[in-house]
Amino acid sequence: xxxxxxxxxKRNLRLVTISLIIWFVVSYGFGILFVDAMNNxxxxxxxxxxxxxxxxxxxxxxxxxxxxVANMNKLDREFGVREDD
Amino acid sequence: xDLKTLTYIVVGLSFALYIAIAIWSRAxxxxxxxxxxxxxxxxxxxxxxxxxxxxxxxxxxxxxLIAFLGYGGSVYLMGWTGGYxxxxxxxxxxxxxxxxxxxxxFIGDRFYSKTARIVAVICxxxxxxxxVAGQMRGVGIVFSRFxxxxxxxxxxxxxxxxxIYAVLGGMKGITYTQxxxxxxxxxxxxxxxxxxxxxxxxxxxxxxxxxxTVTGTGDFMLDRLDQVVTELGFLAYTTSNKTTIxxxxxxxxxxVGTAGLPHVIVRFFTVPKVRDARSSAGWALVFIALLYTTAxxxxxxxxxxxxxxxxxxAVGDPEGNLAYEDRPDWFGRWETTGLLTFTDKxxxxxxQYYNDANANFAAQAAQYGWAGNELRVDNDIMVLANPEIAQxxxxxxxxxxxxxxxxxxxxAAGLLLVISSSISHDLLKGTFTPDMTEKQExxxxxxxxxxxxxxxxYLGYNPPGFVAQVVAFAFGLAAASLFPVIMMGIFSKKVxxxxxxxxxxxxxxxxxxxxxxxxxxxxxxxIENVPANWFLGISPEGIGVVGMLLNFAVAFGxxxxxxxxxxxxxxxxxxxxxxxxxxxxxxx
Numbered sequence: 160x161x162x163x164x165x166x167x168x169k170r171n172l173r174l175v176t177i178s179l180i181i182w183f184v185v186s187y188g189f190g191i192l193f194v195d196a197m198n199n200x201x202x203x204x205x206x207x208x209x210x211x212x213x214x215x216x217x218x219x220x221x222x223x224x225x226x227x228v229a230n231m232n233k234l235d236r237e238f239g240v241r242e243d244d
Numbered sequence: 245x246d247l248k249t250l251t252y253i254v255v256g257l258s259f260a261l262y263i264a265i266a267i268w269s270r271a272x273x274x275x276x277x278x279x280x281x282x283x284x285x286x287x288x289x290x291x292x293x294x295x296x297x298x299x300x301x302x303x304x305x306x307x308x309l310i311a312f313l314g315y316g317g318s319v320y321l322m323g324w325t326g327g328y329x330x331x332x333x334x335x336x337x338x339x340x341x342x343x344x345x346x347x348x349x350f351i352g353d354r355f356y357s358k359t360a361r362i363v364a365v366i367c368x369x370x371x372x373x374x375x376v377a378g379q380m381r382g383v384g385i386v387f388s389r390f391x392x393x394x395x396x397x398x399x400x401x402x403x404x405x406x407x408i409y410a411v412l413g414g415m416k417g418i419t420y421t422q423x424x425x426x427x428x429x430x431x432x433x434x435x436x437x438x439x440x441x442x443x444x445x446x447x448x449x450x451x452x453x454x455x456x457t458v459t460g461t462g463d464f465m466l467d468r469l470d471q472v473v474t475e476l477g478f479l480a481y482t483t484s485n486k487t488t489i490x491x492x493x494x495x496x497x498x499x500v501g502t503a504g505l506p507h508v509i510v511r512f513f514t515v516p517k518v519r520d521a522r523s524s525a526g527w528a529l530v531f532i533a534l535l536y537t538t539a540x541x542x543x544x545x546x547x548x549x550x551x552x553x554x555x556x557x558a559v560g561d562p563e564g565n566l567a568y569e570d571r572p573d574w575f576g577r578w579e580t581t582g583l584l585t586f587t588d589k590x591x592x593x594x595x596q597y598y599n600d601a602n603a604n605f606a607a608q609a610a611q612y613g614w615a616g617n618e619l620r621v622d623n624d625i626m627v628l629a630n631p632e633i634a635q636x637x638x639x640x641x642x643x644x645x646x647x648x649x650x651x652x653x654x655x656a657a658g659l660l661l662v663i664s665s666s667i668s669h670d671l672l673k674g675t676f677t678p679d680m681t682e683k684q685e686x687x688x689x690x691x692x693x694x695x696x697x698x699x700x701x702y703l704g705y706n707p708p709g710f711v712a713q714v715v716a717f718a719f720g721l722a723a724a725s726l727f728p729v730i731m732m733g734i735f736s737k738k739v740x741x742x743x744x745x746x747x748x749x750x751x752x753x754x755x756x757x758x759x760x761x762x763x764x765x766x767x768x769x770x771i772e773n774v775p776a777n778w779f780l781g782i783s784p785e786g787i788g789v790v791g792m793l794l795n796f797a798v799a800f801g802x803x804x805x806x807x808x809x810x811x812x813x814x815x816x817x818x819x820x821x822x823x824x825x826x827x828x829x830x831x832x
Contacts, residue, residue, distance in 0.1 A: 164822060198482065213318050217321065224526035227522065
């Protein structure tokens with residue numbers, strides 16, 4: 160891999176790491192490990208921990224993928240590795 | 245028109261649509277048969293993936309499961325959606341860049357080993373057959389309940405339909421049929437949910453109704469649910485009696501397992517570009533989330549509806565329980581199917597529905613003059629009877645039948661395709677008879693699909709014990725065997741042939757052994773399946789996580805002490821990490 164290839168891969172790994180930390184926090188953090196503490200907070204009729212476990216984490220998953228896609232498309236262009244349209 | 249005729253018409257029309265699509269999108273090359281010519285639009289592929297993914301269990305059973313498990317059902321909601329993040333970020337784009345036809349092919353090439361490829365094929369076939377047998381059973385059950393035919397007849401019809409479009413159309417036929425099946429199943433799922441949400445809370449959006457107040461009261465639905473179920477001795481809806489570590493491991497095994505399931509991965513081989521593989525995973529999750537965020541609302545609303553239908557007044561007041569002769573119409577109808585049963589244990593002519601397994605509640609129940617729980621409710625009722633409980637017109641009930649069949653058929657077709665392609669492409673063309681022409685390979689693929697359908701039908705009619713353990717087996721084994729080697733194949737240049745084979749075998753044998761020992765599959769139960777006996781408190785459903793960690797550890801360890809991969813393999817890894825230069829797409 161040439162120098163720019165290695166830099167591209169490093170940037171990608173950083174993006175994946177950040178995304179997966181958020182992925183972990185909303186589901187395993189808010190929805191499982193800290194669910195009791197989160198349940199002390201209620202918004203509308205939802206205990207927040209329960210909401211993250213049954214609704215919120217899924218919404219965040221969807222958003223994470225599209226943010227990742229947008230960032231990767233930008234990165235592909237920046238490094239000139241985008242496939243032709 | 246009576247319900248049965250209407251159901252025949254709606255289901256019949258949906259079948260006609262699937263067959264028409266199959267004829268229009270026949271596959272003529274192996275590329276079209278295996279990966280739909282790599283020309284599928286990413287949004288379309290997302291929709292097909294969603295239908296492929298959402299099985300009979302997601303459609304028929306999940307909401308009911310959540311209704312009775314409450315918070316404990318969250319493992320399925322998070323577990324069966326979160327894997328798409330892993331797919332989008334860790335696997336799909338790189339496998340698309342690699343650009344061939346099957347998952348074992350990638351494993352065989354990356355680890356320069358036919359043995360690795362064959363081990364992967366064995367994992368794939370076991371996982372996929374476990375999974376597909378449940379789907380065929382689902383088809384049979386839906387047929388027998390809604391169309392009042394024998395399970396065998398239902399199975400035969402379902403098998404014929406899948407046969408037509410999977411064998412003729414291959415991946416191309418399956419893809420476009422799945423799009424139609426997604427539309428049928430999502431409409432069938434959400435329409436009753438919207439009506440019930442509106443009736444119960446005045447808010448038609450189930451995801452919001454879930455957190456709204458119940459019409460005519462100031463109580464939030466979930467608070468009210470917690471209260472009514474605890475008064476009857478059940479666990480509060482928003483809590484679970486599973487340990488945190490077990491919930492954690494089951495969720496993780498389901499997520500990683502999702503990302504490692506071959507019939508899901510292979511869907512991302514069908515899009516034109518690497519960036520399409522990324523976005524397609526996002527679209528798939530959007531379409532999946534539509535059902536998966538509705539399901540917990542359906543579960544909670546159904547549980548509340550059911551409980552308040554039976555418990556019409558204060559708990560303990562003799563007048564507080566519904567008299568059997570006053571039961572609603574749908575109650576009587578579902579009694580005839582055996583999914584709902586009432587036994588008047590204390591002979592008072594009223595229905596008592598409470599948790600008689602709760603020792604702390606027993607004294608109170610005895611004081612009320614209750615002699616045990618009198619109502620047995622099958623999980624599946626929560627979705628199947630929903631339209632009747634909400635008093636929706638017959639065409640909605642017919643649509644639910646078509647939706648359940650669509651969910652089962654679409655998943656079955658996807659699974660049958662990966663089974664047949666691993667036989668014709670990995671075993672025959674790739675290993676045993678490499679001289680085959682493309683035409684012969686295509687014929688072999690079709691023949692393998694036909695044989696696989698027959699075996700799946702047989703397993704569905706006569707399910708062996710392992711079929712009931714889909715969650716443990718299919719997801720646990722995918723998490724412990726396939727996911728780690730694919731991921732290491734992309735993210736590490738140093739993991740070699742020896743490491744990958746050893747890792748896969750250790751992950752597979754450990755996970756399989758653990759499940760077999762506790763569940764008594766293929767062998768007698770060796771250790772009683774109770775939490776006190778579990779390794780670190782992890783149930784057989786979550787043990788795939790430990791298998792996965794072992795796979796990673798063994799693969800890295802063995803790779804350290806054996807020769808590193810040859811230079812051309814390391815170059816291949818560098819090459820799949822960069823989008824540019826992926827194989828060309830074929831127009832449809």
